[in-house]
Amino acid sequence: MKDLSVDNLLGIKQLNENDINIIFETADSFKRVINRPIRKVPTLRDITIANLFFENSTRTKLSFELAQKRLSADIINFSAGSSSLKKGETLIDTVNNILSMKVDIVVMRHPLPGAHQFLSRHIDAKIINAGDGTHEHPTQALLDCYSIRERLGSLKGKKVVIVGDIMHSRVALSNIFALQKLGAKVMVCGPTTLIPKYISQIGVLVENNLKKALEWCDVANMLRIQLERQDISYFPSLREYKTLYGLSKPMLDKINKDIIVMHPGPINRGVEITSEVADSSNSIILDQVENGVAIRMAIIYLLSSKINRI
Amino acid sequence: MKTSEVLNSLQFSHTIRRLCYQLIENHNDFSNSALIGLQPNGIYVTNRIKKELENICQKEILTGSLDITFFRDDFRRKDTPLIPSVTNLDFSVENKKVVLIDDVLFTGRTVRSGLDAIMTFGRPSKVELLTLIERRFSHHIPIRADYIGKSIDTIESERVTVNWEEVDGLDQVILHTPEEK
Missing domain, CATH: 3.40.50.1370 (Aspartate/ornithine carbamoyltransferase)
Incomplete structure (x- = not known):
């Protein structure tokens, strides 16, 4: 039915x-x-x-x-x-x-x-x-998966990395559930302080190195750093976060394959993702909207x- | 359930051919006309007529398919949601002469929805209706077809099925009548 x-x-x-x-x-x-x-x-x-x-x-x-x-x-x-x-x-x-x-x-x-x-x-x-x-945030996860499906045909066996503040993100949790139900493999990437301790128990891979995560994945979903939810400091400075987990064009060029870049918005341009990447052909941010x-x-x-x- | 044949394979092809010539009478070279089949079953009639017309006229005829799900009047009146089919109209109907096509004209409600749906693609200069089978005296709303393959008299509990060679192996129209108790 x-x-x-x-x-x-x-x-x-x-x-x-x-x-x-x-x-x-x-x-x-x-x-x-x-x-x-x-x-x-x-x-x-x-x-x-x-x-x-x-x-x-x-x-x-x-x-x-x-x-x-x-x-x-x-x-x-x-x-x-x-x-x-x-x-x-x-x-x-x-x-x-x-x-x-x-x-x-x-x-x-x-x-x-x-x-x-x-x-x-x-x-x-x-x-x-x-x-x-x-x-x-179920509707966000559904539209994210729908946008990936539109580009790649199906999610079965596809590798998706979610980068950033996993701990405070409802987008991340809903995305993990949806991606897994559709047969995709999910990895989360970010500073250890922003990754929930037991996340690997729901079958999610954990990686702290963005370059390694990008080399592994077909799709990178870059989450917004939620400054409003961070009553204590989870990383030393925005500058350090940007250096270690910000996605830039040179980094994309280095990994030698075409990956899809997503962002649930609103974008902190120059923090989790540079303008060059957000506006590139890899990005499906406006398709998501x-x-x-x-x-x-x-x-x-x-x-x-x-x-x-x- | 008793069944009887309304159109056999030969009558079927004669009917399609006659409908084509009737269309040509009103649309000349089809330069400003479009044939639009109503999903799901009107598509088969549309494809057959397109093929026949292209044979006769030796030119390509503009056709499309129209899904009317979101314009239906029985939303929330069924046990399951109405699941839409595909609309395939890659042209504007603005100022075109449009022929809506369906296989069976029964209550007229599908066509009513089709009229609403087609207007979201522009303002056609004229809309006509072609049906392979018309079930007379069964209309719920005052809608009549301009081109009719065959008109038959049926009662509400009867059912008409149209079989297509490309799907069922044989062109045929069958009337199903429930047995009297």
Whole structure:
């Protein structure tokens, strides 16, 4: 049956390979839709979606909003800065208040890991995780894998290295789960202080030397250094990080093979990746952004089709 | 289930040929026309007509395929999600005479969705509808075809299948009628 095995998108961990492939095939269709003269379909005209961002976001929020508008859904937006949270309202109360306005889907970003899991036990609306603390960011992982699939055809047996701050990155964890489910081999690379101690137990290779990692891989996903999550210093200086883990053109030239370079954005140009590399033909950073809309349309479409089948 | 043959292989090819000549009457040399098959089954009719027309006219005929999934009116009314097929239109339909093509015109709902879908590719100067089989008296909405291979009278519980030589080994149209209890 071509149907998702889940009712909410809480994380990649809950999906199986078949689910991911259904999402990809549906995204293929939506990618064609968003490249037509009229980039909109009327499918979700009777669905209402609430975007609840309890943590700042620019591109994910824009991408979700655009995906929802392209599907003709009605949307309401909420961001923590201007809400009653500051007045002491609980998460369930906030969400239930919004749901009583007859909302069908909740897209939520929340600073606490597991907030979506918790909410899914208490409300009926479909929930899409747009990032929960340092836990998961499933739509980012899906669009990353989709972008690799678009370039390489399939992920089976492909080698992907994720470079940077693995410890604080929800993008890294979701990517690891998604890549493994699709049959890719995953390595993480970065300073030991930024690599979780037990990560090798989930079948991930660990490498501290960027050059060796690049020689091994087909795809390098360069993560952003999250200065806002580093309350203590994990490396001596940004300059040292850049020297050891920044990806530059001379380094790419040295490894003697063509690898794909990705970045979930926003880029700290000149830190994890130089401008020359970010704008080179190896980079698929802008494809990732375009694919993000198609992937989010696919997820919203597939989950919506489960709402109170008429 | 009782089955009866609506069109045999010979009648099938005569019908396709007649439809082609009817198209030529209205579209002359097809210089500003496009044939667009509705996914999934309209594609077979479109390909056959394209082949026949190209034989007759000795020139290439512009064709494409259109998926109507996202424009359907039965979203959330099925047990599984509606999974889309491929749309293959690498040209604009702006100011073109478009012929939408399907194998069976039954309720008319697919064609209704097709009309909405085609408008997202531009504003055609004219849209016509060609169907190999028309099930008369079964339409749910007021949609009629401009070119009809064969019109048949059926009741709701009956089913029409179109077999294609390239898929099923034989060109044939069959009517399935449930046995009376």
